[in-house]
Amino acid sequence: MKPFGYLRADRTDQALAAYAAHPGAQYVAGGTNLVDLMKLGVATPPFLVDISRLPLDGVDETADGGLRIGATVRNSDLAAHPLVRTRYTALSQALLAGASAQLRNAATTGGNLLQRTRCPYFQDTSKPCNKRAPGTGCPAREGVHRDLAVLGHSARCVATHPSDMAVALAALDAQVHLLGLDGERTVPLTEFHRLPGDTPEHDTVVRPGELVTAVTLPPPAGAHSAYRKARDRASYAFALVSVAAALTVEEGAVRHAALAFGGVAHAPWRARAAEEVLRGEPATEETYARAVDAELAAADPLRDNAFKVPLARGLAVRVLTDLAFRP
Ligand SMILES: Cc1cc2nc3c(=O)[nH]c(=O)nc-3n(C[C@H](O)[C@H](O)[C@H](O)COP(=O)(O)OP(=O)(O)OC[C@H]3O[C@@H](n4cnc5c(N)ncnc54)[C@H](O)[C@@H]3O)c2cc1C
Ligand code: SF4
Numbered sequence: 001m002k003p004f005g006y007l008r009a010d011r012t013d014q015a016l017a018a019y020a021a022h023p024g025a026q027y028v029a030g031g032t033n034l035v036d037l038m039k040l041g042v043a044t045p046p047f048l049v050d051i052s053r054l055p056l057d058g059v060d061e062t063a064d065g066g067l068r069i070g071a072t073v074r075n076s077d078l079a080a081h082p083l084v085r086t087r088y089t090a091l092s093q094a095l096l097a098g099a100s101a102q103l104r105n106a107a108t109t110g111g112n113l114l115q116r117t118r119c120p121y122f123q124d125t126s127k128p129c130n131k132r133a134p135g136t137g138c139p140a141r142e143g144v145h146r147d148l149a150v151l152g153h154s155a156r157c158v159a160t161h162p163s164d165m166a167v168a169l170a171a172l173d174a175q176v177h178l179l180g181l182d183g184e185r186t187v188p189l190t191e192f193h194r195l196p197g198d199t200p201e202h203d204t205v206v207r208p209g210e211l212v213t214a215v216t217l218p219p220p221a222g223a224h225s226a227y228r229k230a231r232d233r234a235s236y237a238f239a240l241v242s243v244a245a246a247l248t249v250e251e252g253a254v255r256h257a258a259l260a261f262g263g264v265a266h267a268p269w270r271a272r273a274a275e276e277v278l279r280g281e282p283a284t285e286e287t288y289a290r291a292v293d294a295e296l297a298a299a300d301p302l303r304d305n306a307f308k309v310p311l312a313r314g315l316a317v318r319v320l321t322d323l324a325f326r327p
Contacts, residue, residue: 001039005047012211015051016181019209022047027211029072030106032099033115041125042116042132052108056213059083065219071110071212075165076101078109088217090225090244094168097229100236110212113166113176113192114204117159117266118238120144130156131200138200141302147240150301150308152265157200158302160263161193162238167262168227170270171244174217180210189215193267200266223248223256224326228319230263230311239263241312247323249283259295259320261312271295274316288320289313 005022009015019025026045028034029052037043056070059081067083078084079095099107121127121139128136140148140158148158166189174189193204206212225246231237242262248255257278259271277291292313299309 002044002046004038004045006050007047008050008053010053012054012056012179012213015049015054015211016179016209018047018049020181022049025049027051029108029111030074031111032103032107033111037116037123040123042123051110051211056110062216067217069109069215069217071214072108075099075104075107075109075112079104087220088168088172088225090168090171090227090246091165091217093227094164094229094242094244097227097239097242098164109165109215112163113169113212113215114206115163116203118162119148119159122159131159131196131203134199134201145302146304147238147263148302148305149265150299150305150312151261151269151296152195152267153300153302154196154198154200156198157196157266159196159200159266161203161265161267163268164227164229164239164242164262166193167239167242167260167268168225168244169215169217170268171246171258171260172217172220172225173258174215176212177214177216178206178210179213180207184213189268190270196266203266220246221248221256223258224323225258226319226323228315230315241308241315243312243315243319245316245319245323247283247320249324252283254278254281254283254287257291257320259291259316261295261316264299264308264312271316273298278320283324285317285321288317292316 007018025047028048056072058070079092085092121129169189223246227244229239229242239262244260246258261269274291274295277294281287
C-alpha cells in the first residue's frame with residue numbers, strides 16, 4: 001500500500017481547494033471503485049479528498065416537476081425513492097440491477113458515473129493498456145474482448161463503460177451539474193462520457209478538480225420507462241448488454257420514444273437513429289425491430305463479441321414491446 005494524505009471535506013469550496021492544493025489528488029465518495037483500483041496499483045493518488053459528507057445528499061423535486069439528485073446520494077437510497085420508483089422506473093430498475101445491496105449502500109451518484117472500465121487489461125498493471133498508460137497499446141483488441149465494445153470503439157481502445165445507472169440516465173435526458181474553481185457548468189448525460197478516439201485515457205469531459213454536484217431529470221412527460229440487463233450471472237455481474245427505454249403510445253402509434261444501450265460502447269449509447277424510425281410509426285414489434293436494426297447497422301463487433309448485436313436487438317424489442325402494453 002502506498003501512503004497517501006487524506007482530508008474529509010465538509011463544504012464544496014473546501015473540497016475544491018484541497019484538490020487544487022495537492023497535485024495528483026482524487027476525490028473519493030463511496031470508495032467502492034477507487035479503493036479497489038488503489039489496491040490493484042491502477043490508481044496511486046498521493047492525496048484523497050473525501051467528499052462523502054458534503055451536503056449533496058438530497059433528492060428534490062424541481063419547480064418544473066423534474067428531479068434533482070445530489071452527487072452523494074447513495075445508490076440504494078435513490079433506487080428506493082418514491083418519486084424515482086414511480087416516475088423514473090428505468091432509473092430505479094437500473095440501480096437495483098447493479099452490484100449488490102451492500103455495495104449500493106456505499107456507492108454514490110457521482111461515483112457511479114465516474115467508475116472506470118472493467119476491461120481486464122486496464123485492471124492488470126503487468127499488461128499494456130492505452131487507457132491506464134497512454135501509448136502502450138490495446139491488447140484487448142486481439143486478446144480477451146468478449147465483454148467489450150461493438151459500437152463507437154477505436155484502434156486505441158475497445159472498452160465499455162460499466163455503469164447501469166448511466167444508461168437509464170441517458171434515456172431519461174439527464175443533465176450533469178459540475179462545479180470547479182472557475183464556476184458551475186451543466187453537461188447533458190449523453191455528452192458526459194466520451195468515445196475513446198485517440199485519447200482513451202479520458203473517460204469523460206470532467207476537467208481536473210471539477211466536482212459532480214448533482215444530476216437533474218426533466219419531468220417524465222407521461223412516458224413509461226424500463227431497464228433490462230443481460231448478464232452472465234444473476235448478481236455481481238456487469239451488463240453484457242442492457243437497454244433503457246421510455247415510450248409513449250397514443251392511438252396505436254409511437255408518440256415519444258427514448259432508447260439507450262449499455263455494455264456496447266465506451267459511453268452509454270443513446271440510440272438516436274432508432275428513435276427517429278420509431279416516432280409516429282405503429283407501435284408494433286415489426287416497427288421496434290426495424291428501428292433497432294437501423295441503430296445497430298453501425299455495429300462493428302470484434303472477433304469474440306458479435307453475439308452482443310442480436311442480444312441487443314432482442315432485448316430492445318422485448319423492452320419496447322412490454323412498455324407498449326403498460327396501461
Ligand atoms: C463487485 C462489484 C460489482 C459491481 N457491479 C456493478 C454493476 O453490476 N453495475 C454497475 O453499474 N456498477 C457495478 N459496480 C460498480 C459500482 O456501482 C461503483 O463502484 C460505484 O457506483 C462507485 O461509486 P462510489 O461512490 O463508491 O465511487 P468512488 O469509488 O468513491 O469513486 C469513483 C470515481 O469517481 C470519482 N468521484 C466520485 N464522486 C465524485 C464527484 N461527486 N465528483 C467528481 N468525482 C467523483 C472518484 O474520484 C473516482 O475516480 C460494482 C462494483 C463492485 C465492487
Ligand atoms: S480496451 Fe481500452 S482499457 Fe482495455 S486494454 Fe484496450 S486500451 Fe486498455
